[in-house]
Every structure is written in structure tokens, then in C-alpha cells.
Amino acid sequence: MTRRLGSVVPVIELTELTKRYGDKTAVDHLSVTVRSGTVTGFLGPNGSGKSTTLRMILGLNAPSSGAVTVEGRPFADRPRGLRHVGALLDAQDIHGGRSAVAHLKSLAVSNRIPLRRVGEVLEEVGLAETGRKRIGGYSLGMKQRLGIAGALLGDPPVLLFDEPLNGLDPEGVRWVREMFQKLAKEGRTVFVSSHLMSEMEHTAERLVVIGRGRLIADETLVDFARRGSQATVLVRSPEADALSAILAAEGAAVAPAADGGLTVTGLPADRIGELAWRNNIMLAELATGNASLEKAFMELTADSVEYAAGENR
Amino acid sequence: MSTATAASQSPTYVRVPSEPRPRFRDLCRMEWIKVASLRATWFVLIAAALATVFINLNGVHSDLQYLDHDLAHPRGITPDGKVWHFVYDPLRRSLSEIAVQLMMLGGSAIGALTMFGEFSTGQIRTTFVAVPKRGSVVAAKVTVLCTITTILAFVVALISFLGGQAMVASRHVGLSITDHDAQIAIAAYTLVVPVSALVGMLFGAIIRNATASIVGVVAFLFLIPAFFGGDKYRWVVELRHLFPGNAESNLTYWTHDPYTSNGRWPASHLHSWAVLVGWTVVSIVTALIVVKKRDA
Numbered sequence: 001m002t003r004r005l006g007s008v009v010p011v012i013e014l015t016e017l018t019k020r021y022g023d024k025t026a027v028d029h030l031s032v033t034v035r036s037g038t039v040t041g042f043l044g045p046n047g048s049g050k051s052t053t054l055r056m057i058l059g060l061n062a063p064s065s066g067a068v069t070v071e072g073r074p075f076a077d078r079p080r081g082l083r084h085v086g087a088l089l090d091a092q093d094i095h096g097g098r099s100a101v102a103h104l105k106s107l108a109v110s111n112r113i114p115l116r117r118v119g120e121v122l123e124e125v126g127l128a129e130t131g132r133k134r135i136g137g138y139s140l141g142m143k144q145r146l147g148i149a150g151a152l153l154g155d156p157p158v159l160l161f162d163e164p165l166n167g168l169d170p171e172g173v174r175w176v177r178e179m180f181q182k183l184a185k186e187g188r189t190v191f192v193s194s195h196l197m198s199e200m201e202h203t204a205e206r207l208v209v210i211g212r213g214r215l216i217a218d219e220t221l222v223d224f225a226r227r228g229s230q231a232t233v234l235v236r237s238p239e240a241d242a243l244s245a246i247l248a249a250e251g252a253a254v255a256p257a258a259d260g261g262l263t264v265t266g267l268p269a270d271r272i273g274e275l276a277w278r279n280n281i282m283l284a285e286l287a288t289g290n291a292s293l294e295k296a297f298m299e300l301t302a303d304s305v306e307y308a309a310g311e312n313r
Numbered sequence: 314m315s316t317a318t319a320a321s322q323s324p325t326y327v328r329v330p331s332e333p334r335p336r337f338r339d340l341c342r343m344e345w346i347k348v349a350s351l352r353a354t355w356f357v358l359i360a361a362a363l364a365t366v367f368i369n370l371n372g373v374h375s376d377l378q379y380l381d382h383d384l385a386h387p388r389g390i391t392p393d394g395k396v397w398h399f400v401y402d403p404l405r406r407s408l409s410e411i412a413v414q415l416m417m418l419g420g421s422a423i424g425a426l427t428m429f430g431e432f433s434t435g436q437i438r439t440t441f442v443a444v445p446k447r448g449s450v451v452a453a454k455v456t457v458l459c460t461i462t463t464i465l466a467f468v469v470a471l472i473s474f475l476g477g478q479a480m481v482a483s484r485h486v487g488l489s490i491t492d493h494d495a496q497i498a499i500a501a502y503t504l505v506v507p508v509s510a511l512v513g514m515l516f517g518a519i520i521r522n523a524t525a526s527i528v529g530v531v532a533f534l535f536l537i538p539a540f541f542g543g544d545k546y547r548w549v550v551e552l553r554h555l556f557p558g559n560a561e562s563n564l565t566y567w568t569h570d571p572y573t574s575n576g577r578w579p580a581s582h583l584h585s586w587a588v589l590v591g592w593t594v595v596s597i598v599t600a601l602i603v604v605k606k607r608d609a
Contacts, residue, residue: 055438055608055609058438058441058442058445059441059445060438060441060442060608060609061608061609062608075445076445077445078445078446079335079444079445079446079449080332080335080443080444080445080446081441081442081443081444081445082442082443083332085442087442089435089438089439089442090435090438092434092435093434093435093436093438093439094434094435094436094439095347095351095430095431095434095436096434097350097351097352097353097430098347098350098351099350102346102347102350103350105346106343106344106346106347106350107343107439107443109339109342109343109346110339110340110342110343110443110444111339111443111444112333112335112336112339150439
């Protein structure tokens with residue numbers, strides 16, 4: 001995995017990319033540049049057009065209008081793809097009747113990739129032991145690992161993953177995150193889709209957020225977090241009433257939390273601590289809620305949720 | 314996003330120096346591994362081949378019981394008073410139509426499988442990411458499919474023919490492999506199988522679903538021709554001659570028995586070959602178009 005990427009600038013460029021199915025627009029004039037050297041998260045609610053976009057990047061679906069290039073040219077124009085782009089779209093996109101070894105071998109020979117890579121990538125994803133068994137008997141997590149092995153096979157400068165954390169155990173999730181960061185550090189372009197902000201929080205540096213096929217945000221994770229409402233802070237204190245009056249006087253919104261604590265919006269944690277100390281109020285707990293990214297994501301995509309659950313029943 | 318930066322960063326494509334030149338034979342190897350690594354492929358092909366050989370050899374074997382009697386008393390009179398002379402047809406049993414239909418069934422199932430096996434499972438997306446040039450993938454599938462089915466069908470035809478002729482050799486009614494009719498019959502008996510496989514591939518590429526593809530190709534190869542039976546209307550006969558199975562039976566028909574007939578308005582050999590070639594071309598071209606045009 002140490003090939004120098006040299007003068008290749010691995011980058012994905014979407015220009016006014018649009019896909020319509022009948023009168024439904026799945027992807028709507030999407031213009032995004034995915035840069036190399038970072039993990040870029042691709043977020044959106046279910047049905048927002050993430051998978052369709054990834055398929056168009058890979059030339060699997062033809063755009064209705066607009067264009068997309070990978071390393072400066074449409075991916076579908078390449079005779080062979082695995083040395084340019086590694087992709088895991090759906091772990092189930094695989095014939096269950098074969099063994100993992102046969103599957104990867106068939107991919108390797110088509111791109112003239114040395115067959116020793118099959119053993120190497122299986123080792124890397126932790127499937128070396130089960131490689132000869134039929135894929136049909138694999139769990140979803142094992143299929144995800146096999147899909148990742150397939151993506152790594154050609155040691156490509158660009159990697160696309162569609163919801164790669166589905167079905168992985170916590171250890172698997174940690175492993176995938178570290179691998180993505182390692183791949184990005186090697187100078188590769190890593191583009192990872194998810195519908196869960198929490199998955200991206202510890203994985204991506206940049207975010208591309210879409211809703212109903214339209215671009216909502218294309219910025220760093222830090223910038224994105226600032227977009228949402230201010231962070232919430234959880235406080236617990238024996239003198240909750242007194243504290244809540246003081247905080248309210250400072251302009252914060254205070255609401256009782258489920259387990260007797262207070263949820264404070266509008267004041268940072270250090271200021272709350274300072275106020276409590278000055279007023280001689282003991283604090284049992286003071287924690288910054290890490291839901292701010294999730295909240296920003298929910299707020300920004302709220303208008304564009306395709307399949308919202310019914311609110312009143 | 315800032316378009317200005319994007320534009321200045323936008324790279325002209327620089328070839329990764331280590332990338333080897335793409336070769337068609339690598340794709341054939343890929344397709345070979347895919348076909349060979351599925352147990353269903355071998356099960357279907359070997360079962361069809363064994364059954365076909367068995368039916369043919371058993372057919373000739375059962376002829377033997379009556380052959381000596383018929384050869385000793387060759388003259389007969391039909392109920393309507395016509396004089397009739399027994400002539401043994403050395404092709405009808407050893408290369409029987411019902412048996413080759415099993416091979417056609419097996420071939421078309423494998424042909425359909427090469428397409429629906431990829432489209433119904435989503436494997437096709439994995440394949441197209443590895444090889445974005447879809448036309449080459451289809452070409453490699455055609456090459457591997459035709460090679461496997463042709464070799465197997467040829468072996469089956471050869472064993473059936475030689476085994477059958479060996480059994481009747483002592484009665485001097487067999488045909489030599491050097492006989493012109495025999496060679497045409499063996500060729501047709503062989504080639505109808507890859508043609509069926511390609512038709513199966515076409516159904517798999519259009520329908521993409523396992524069950525529906527198989528039902529479709531079976532209906533096309535075996536059920537629909539049955540609607541065009543009889544010798545009453547010429548257009549019905551003409552339509553019947555357009556199916557691959559009919560072309561095969563016309564080419565294996567032994568013309569040297571003056572007391573049997575190949576029906577009214579028989580097709581010429583040239584016509585039957587043209588039918589087999591025609592389905593080959595139609596299947597390959599249509600499969601190429603649908604695979605290239607449709608989203609994967």
C-alpha cells in the first residue's frame with residue numbers, strides 16, 4: 001500500500017450533475033469537488049440521492065444532465081477501473097455462490113493485478129481464514145469487509161464507500177475509521193456516504209451534505225458544526241432550581257432533562273461552571289452535549305427529508 | 314465550494330505509470346473464473362450432457378431389438394395399400410431431437426445465468442467498476458459461453474454419433490464419420506447449443522431476473538415453436554423454420570429414406586444455417602445494446 005501517487009491528483013468533480021427518473025429528480029444540479037488527502041463524508045437522509053450520485057461518479061448510471069469526472073475524465077471511459085477507483089457500493093452487490101477468493105481473483109485478473117494482492121487484501125480486512133468459503137454464508141459485516149477488500153485490490157488513488165459501516169461491530173467500525181484516515185493520509189481521495197451524522201463525526205474532515213438531491217453544505221466538519229444551533233450543555237446539580245434561575249438570568253435557555261439534570265442552550269460549559277462557582281452552587285456533572293453536529297445535520301436537512309415518519313397519529 | 318480553486322486544481326489525467334495495457338484475454342479469464350466458480354454451472358452442464366448421451370445411446374440400443382427382424386423382412390404394406398420398404402435411419406436415434414433439447418435447455422440456462430447472475434445480485438456493478446467498458450465485458454462473456462457450450466456439445470454429439478453407429482455397425486446400416494450427411498448433422502447438433510446459450514444470455518440481459526429469464530427462454534425455444542405445428546398453412550411452416558430447434562432438426566434430417574418425408578415446404582440447409590447465424594447475431598447485438606444503454 002505504499003505506491004507513490006506522484007503527479008496524479010486524485011479528485012472527483014461533479015458539475016451540475018442531475019439525474020431524473022420520470023418526473024422525480026433524484027439528483028438536482030449537484031456541483032461538488034472532492035479533494036485528495038482527506039476523508040470526505042457524504043451525508044444526506046434516506047432517499048436524498050447519495051447512492052445515485054455515487055453510481056453516476058462510477059459511470060453505472062448515466063446522468064440526465066451535467067457531468068462528473070474522476071481524475072479529470074469520466075470513469076466510464078476507462079478500459080479498466082480498479083487501479084483508479086476502488087468502490088464499495090453495496091456489500092450485497094456480489095454473487096453469493098462463489099468464494100471470496102474466486103470473487104477477488106476474477107476482479108484481479110481482469111485488471112492484471114498480481115494475484116498475491118488477493119491474499120494481501122483478505123489478510124488486511126481480516127477474512128484470510130474464511131476466504132475459501134461461499135460468500136452466501138457471510139454475515140453483513142463480513143460482506144462489508146469483503147467489499148472493502150475488493151475496493152483496495154487495485155491500490156487506487158480514489159476510494160468510494162456507500163454506507164460502509166452498516167453491519168459492522170464496534171471493533172469493525174473503529175478499524176474502518178482508522179483505515180479511512182490512513183488511506184487519506186497516503187494522499188488518496190476517500191469519499192464516504194452515510195445517513196448518520198454520528199458515523200461521520202469521527203471519520204470525516206470534510207462534509208458534503210445533500211437533501212432531495214440538492215447540495216446543502218460543502219465544508220469542513222468544524223464549519224458545519226457551527227451552522228447548527230448552539231451546543232447544548234448538560235448540568236446536574238443538587239441545587240437545580242437556583243442554578244436554572246441564574247443561568248436563565250444570563251440569557252440561556254434551560255430545560256429539565258429526563259433524569260433530573262438540566263439541558264442548557266446558549267451558554268458554553270466553561271461559563272456555566274464559572275457561574276456556578278461564583279454563586280456557590282455545587283455541580284454534580286457538567287458535560288458538553290456532542291449532539292451539535294447531529295443537530296446541525298437534522299436542522300439543515302429537515303426541509304428535505306424524503307421519507308419522514310408521520311408526526312401525528 | 315470555491316469554483317476557482319476547483320478549476321485550477323482540476324488535473325489533466327496523468328497515467329499511473331505502473332498500469333499495464335488492457336487485454337481482452339484478461340476479461341475472458343475473469344469470465345471463466347466466474348463461470349467455473351459456480352457449482353450450478355457444472356451441475357447443469359454435466360447433467361444435461363450425461364442425459365443427452367444416455368438418451369441417444371439407449372435409443373439406438375432399443376432399435377437393435379427390432380432391427381434384425383425389420384432388415385430380414387424389409388417389405389411391408391401400409392393399411393392404405395402402399396408398398397413400403399424398411400430403411401434404417403442411422404441419425405434419428407443417435408442424434409435424437411429430444412436429447413439435444415436437453416442440451417439446448419442446459420446451454421440456455423447457463424447463458425441466461427451469465428447475465429441474470431450478475432444483474433439480479435448486483436454483482437454487475439462490481440464488475441463494471443472493475444471494467445467500465447461494458448462492451449468488452451459482454452464480448453468476453455460471449456467468448457467464454459460459446460467456447461464452453463461448443464466444446465461440450467461437440468463431445469456429446471461425437472460420443473452419441475460414434476456410440477450409436479458402433480452399435481449398429483455389425484448390421485451394416487451405420488454411417489461413417491466421413492459421411493457428408495453425418496458431418497452436417499454433427500455440426501448442427503453441436504452448434505445449436507451455443508446458439509441456445511446466446512439466446513439465453515439475451516433473455517438474461519433483457520429480463521435480468523432469474524426465474525423470468527429462464528421461463529422466457531424456455532418458452533421461446535420449446536413452447537412457442539409448438540404453436541406452429543402442422544403442414545396446413547405455408548406461413549405457419551415458414552415461421553416454424555425460424556426457430557433454432559427447427560433448424561437443428563432440419564439439418565440432422567436423414568434424406569436417404571424415400572419412404573419418409575420432412576414435411577411440406579421443407580427448409581433448405583442454407584436457410585437453417587442462416588437461422589442459426591441469425592439468432593447468434595441478433596442475440597449478441599441486442600445484449601450489447603441493452604447492457605450498454607441501461608443503468609446498471
